[in-house]
Amino acid sequence: MLTIHCPNCGITAEETEFHAHGEAHLKRHGPGSSDDQFEEYLFMRENPKGVHFERWRHQNGCGKWFHVARCTMTLEVFGSYSAQTYTPPQEILDVIEDRRPGWSKKELAQ
Amino acid sequence: MKKYSVFAVAREALRHHTGWNRAWRDAQPKKRYDVIIVGAGGHGLATAYYLGKNFGITNVAILEKGWLGGGNTGRNTTIIRSNYLQDPSAAIYEKSRSLYETMSQDLNYNVMFSPRGVIMLAQTEHEVRGYKRTAHANNLQGVPTEFIGPEKVKSLVPIINIDGPRYPVLGGLWQARGGTARHDAVAWGYARACSDMGMDVIQKCEVTGINKVNGKVTGVSTNRGDIECDKLGMVVAGHSGHLADMAGFRLPIESVALQALVSEPIKPCMDVVVMANTVHGYMSQSDKGEMVIGGGTDGYNNYTQRGSFHHIEETVRALVETFPMVSRLKMLRQWGGIVDVTGDRSPILSKTPVDGVFINCGWGTGGFKAIPGSGWAMAELMAKGQSPLTDAFGLNRFQEGRFIDESVAAGVAH
Numbered sequence: 001m002l003t004i005h006c007p008n009c010g011i012t013a014e015e016t017e018f019h020a021h022g023e024a025h026l027k028r029h030g031p032g033s034s035d036d037q038f039e040e041y042l043f044m045r046e047n048p049k050g051v052h053f054e055r056w057r058h059q060n061g062c063g064k065w066f067h068v069a070r071c072t073m074t075l076e077v078f079g080s081y082s083a084q085t086y087t088p089p090q091e092i093l094d095v096i097e098d099r100r101p102g103w104s105k106k107e108l109a110q
Numbered sequence: 111m112k113k114y115s116v117f118a119v120a121r122e123a124l125r126h127h128t129g130w131n132r133a134w135r136d137a138q139p140k141k142r143y144d145v146i147i148v149g150a151g152g153h154g155l156a157t158a159y160y161l162g163k164n165f166g167i168t169n170v171a172i173l174e175k176g177w178l179g180g181g182n183t184g185r186n187t188t189i190i191r192s193n194y195l196q197d198p199s200a201a202i203y204e205k206s207r208s209l210y211e212t213m214s215q216d217l218n219y220n221v222m223f224s225p226r227g228v229i230m231l232a233q234t235e236h237e238v239r240g241y242k243r244t245a246h247a248n249n250l251q252g253v254p255t256e257f258i259g260p261e262k263v264k265s266l267v268p269i270i271n272i273d274g275p276r277y278p279v280l281g282g283l284w285q286a287r288g289g290t291a292r293h294d295a296v297a298w299g300y301a302r303a304c305s306d307m308g309m310d311v312i313q314k315c316e317v318t319g320i321n322k323v324n325g326k327v328t329g330v331s332t333n334r335g336d337i338e339c340d341k342l343g344m345v346v347a348g349h350s351g352h353l354a355d356m357a358g359f360r361l362p363i364e365s366v367a368l369q370a371l372v373s374e375p376i377k378p379c380m381d382v383v384v385m386a387n388t389v390h391g392y393m394s395q396s397d398k399g400e401m402v403i404g405g406g407t408d409g410y411n412n413y414t415q416r417g418s419f420h421h422i423e424e425t426v427r428a429l430v431e432t433f434p435m436v437s438r439l440k441m442l443r444q445w446g447g448i449v450d451v452t453g454d455r456s457p458i459l460s461k462t463p464v465d466g467v468f469i470n471c472g473w474g475t476g477g478f479k480a481i482p483g484s485g486w487a488m489a490e491l492m493a494k495g496q497s498p499l500t501d502a503f504g505l506n507r508f509q510e511g512r513f514i515d516e517s518v519a520a521g522v523a524h
Contacts, residue, residue, distance in 0.1 A: 001420065002418075040360075043453045044360045072412055075412065
């Protein structure tokens with residue numbers, strides 16, 4: 001059972017209150033983009049063993065979206081942050097660096 | 111290999127069972143193989159077996175980082191059925207189901223295939239319509255299934271409660287030739303047959319890198335040294351994304367945990383497999399008498415082989431509603447496996463961007479039933495570069511928008 005913090009309403013609750021919606025920071029390419037780019041956006045996923053950034057929704061609470069940094073090998077939650085960003089904020093990256101020394105940013109989804 | 115038979119049992123009984131040999135050799139890796147299969151689960155071993163049996167390719171190694179059949183092959187709920195909606199799915203799953211019927215004779219290994227029948231309960235009007243449609247589609251595909259009413263369901267499964275408070279049983283999709291098999295025996299039987307053909311089943315051999323020259327695979331690096339090969343088959347289910355990353359491409363796959371549990375053994379009470387997809391639970395009784403129960407997947411990426419407790423609770427709640435007697439059962443064990451789920455809930459059997467590398471993955475929550483058919487098709491794909499069974503399951507279908515959408519027919523439970 002994960003314990004997750006919602007940065008929108010400030011509540012920390014167990015995972016049954018939330019719903020996971022897959023990888024965060026996917027880039028949706030605009031008009032004129034190629035089939036490959038559209039396929040990347042719709043289907044291709046990092047699916048990493050380790051640090052994963054993902055979208056969650058506070059389904060049985062405030063109903064708003066946010067992002068969570070989590071480890072898929074240990075289920076450790078590194079922290080939550082606003083969905084209004086293209087990249088994870090520095091404080092989240094600092095927590096990850098602290099907990100997973102040597103983890104590098106290049107594992108991020110392109 | 112000594113043939114197993116009733117005479118062998120009688121002979122060994124007379125000499126205190128001292129004459130049984132190892133079922134498969136404990137092989138050491140050679141320098142080079144024609145084909146390397148990564149993953150000695152059911153699908154990987156079946157692929158190797160049919161490469162040898164159908165195409166005479168026996169210079170094959172099957173590499174396994176853990177132990178044989180220790181992944182999802184040993185963790186599933188052993189249900190076998192082929193009542194899928196789309197034609198390509200029906201073709202490969204029905205091929206698989208029919209191979210199960212003769213597998214024990216083929217492998218000279220008792221896999222205890224029990225075609226006891228599978229019911230998928232319809233508990234909403236939407237499901238009634240969906241399953242009627244599937245039954246019609248199956249008739250056209252030559253897969254015998256039928257839609258049955260609630261009375262027939264009750265007569266097949268006396269312990270069921272068909273007028274439940276939340277979701278009364280409105281009927282069911284009945285496949286009389288579906289059933290179960292002994293999951294470990296499937297892996298062991300294939301391993302024994304592969305080893306007998308001269309293939310090397312190498313356990314505790316983890317692939318750490320994939321070696322390429324000019325976009326063509328030349329071998330793999332492992333924790334037991336480098337091994338060269340002409341062709342490489344990746345058949346590693348939940349860890350496909352990790353292996354694809356080593357080879358330098360990405361997959362439309364996410365790995366999630368799927369859980370199952372098993373009760374204490376009780377007297378025979380249910381001789382069919384029942385799946386209730388609306389309430390997320392499915393159950394069958396093993397030959398030992400344990401009730402084997404499966405549920406839904408967790409919603410998030412996970413590699414830990416354990417899932418959330420509330421999913422177990424949800425599954426058990428659903429089953430208590432549908433089978434009131436379950437409320438008195440004690441549960442013995444609970445476990446999880448990592449399943450590889452694609453966007454359209456159909457598998458990927460395909461060539462890859464790396465020349466000589468083939469991938470067989472994406473079976474998601476329902477791979478066990480597909481083991482022989484998947485191996486048969488994958489072997490043909492690897493040997494000939496093309497197979498009628500795998501044509502529709504290529505990686506390119508995601509780019510072309512040519513999905514084999516089974517998410518309604520099979521998205522929750524298998």
